[in-house]
Amino acid sequence: MNTPRPFTPRPEPLDHETNGDEQYGDYEGGELDAAAADSAGRQHLKVPEPAPLTEHGPARVIAVANQKGGVGKTTSTINLGAALAEYGRKVLLVDFDPQGALSVGLGVQAHELETTIYNLLMERGAEIDDIIRPTNVEGMDLLPSNIDLSAAEVQLVTEVGREQALGRAIKPVLDRYDVILIDCQPSLGLLTINALACAEAILIPLACEFFSLRGVALLMDTIDKVQQRLNPDLKILGILATMFDPRTLHTKEVRQRVIEAFGDLVFEAVINRTVRFPETTVAGEPITTWAPASNGAQSYRLLAREVLAR
Template identity: 60%
Template sequence: MVTAASPSVGPTGRPIRSFPAPASLKGHGPARIIALCNQKGGVGKTTTTINLGASLAESGRRVLAIDFDPQGALSAGLGVQTHDVTTIYDLLLGTVKDAASTIVHTSIAGLDVIPANIDLSAAEVHLVNEVAREQILARVLRQVTGEYDVILIDCQPSLGLLTVNALTAAHGVLIPLECEYFALRGVALLVETIDKVRDRLNPAITLDGILATMYDGRTLHAREVLERVVDTFGDDVLETVISRTVKFPDASVAGAPIITFAPEHQAAEAYRQLARELIFRGAVA
């Protein structure tokens, strides 16, 4: 029988610990590229990209977030204009050559973004006949890796050519996973896709972790799903757990990360904890 975690044990069943504050960096770059990926929509990929990026920037890291979803939710969530601007789509098609010219500074010091809009939905059609089409994003990002400590790619909810591009460009993958049964079912397929990319396109890619999101410890279902994820994936499941709260949609409407919209809220502290855990694990410098 699954029961609620005791005060000394976290939702993942492991003892609660506080990860140390990260040391300051003496320099910046080259960036480690992390793809936030899950073919199921609505699991917290964009929310995690925004708030992890902001938390890493708060800790002194230079962060570039890539909006790689035609919905442009990452751009909107950071208050970035997506119409009549150059986007990641222009870089993929080669109509714009200079990646630096598409970078937009956000209101968060140290956090930049390359925006996207609905144009990106046509990218797969245009790229399908390109030579080495799976490596186009990697070539684009090569121009800017020296300027940042981490690049976060917010993938669209599919396992199509854009997501394969992100996995080919990435050093690591972070899988946000909603604590819900149907979200759990798709993880095996995603891990299989990552394995195929490792075998055929990007031997160096690693799984940086599975992040439990939208967790509600009051429900037996959420606790059972998280327990099953930990049983299946073990230490690949991050200790940090992101709980469900109305503050996330409120922050999205405001076009701001939770750490500036509600800096004292437990959700803001959870993302700061996530940033510290990834630095502690070596996924981020």
């Protein structure tokens, strides 16, 4: 492991930063470091800039899911959405986690909201246009959530067509957006099944640690069941390596094992550990606007280009 540089205040991200016993990297050339860890013989191709759009819609619905918590689902949803908006796409972020972390991460006081996606799912007459709210990112809107959504999982059990409730709720705005990203809760319960049932594809953030790797098999089994019973068109868009630290052998080995198992499903983009992401949560904005020149922002722009190219 490299020795961290002494702390020198400056406006740009440091090459190495420390926080107590845990080190976070925001490295110059971080994406190249991660790519160098790939010894599976994959050819690394430059992902082109996406062509501008002359019209918007219909939306491609992508569920961002992993039943393990703390792997970067919400961070990836926010920053991928912001990067897609930078490329001229109209994006809707759906906060489908009762913790409301996605809403909070965009500066919304979720506990103060009078209407959320819960009302859209459970109340007759609720209009999606009354609940969607703009964000500080041009071209990106939010369908917010809070703790009220936890009641929906119980109440939906007795509903007819309970697995399609979310699909019915967002259907009126599909023609308005280019991409809809659904931030799923860290479980494989009914809410997550709803997201998978209406999604065209699933993006799986995977922290580069052993226990995250073990949980992928359970998620794959759930995806297989959803494909067989609810949504035969559901596909895996890709696996995103998060919390990568090129200074540690463990994270390199985990990413390499994922590449060996899933091949080209693993995105070239790699999200390094960095103190910038907690800072963006406090600021209530994506890293693409909070620290636009940082490697974290560049990595999510690369991810956006890969998503649009697949």
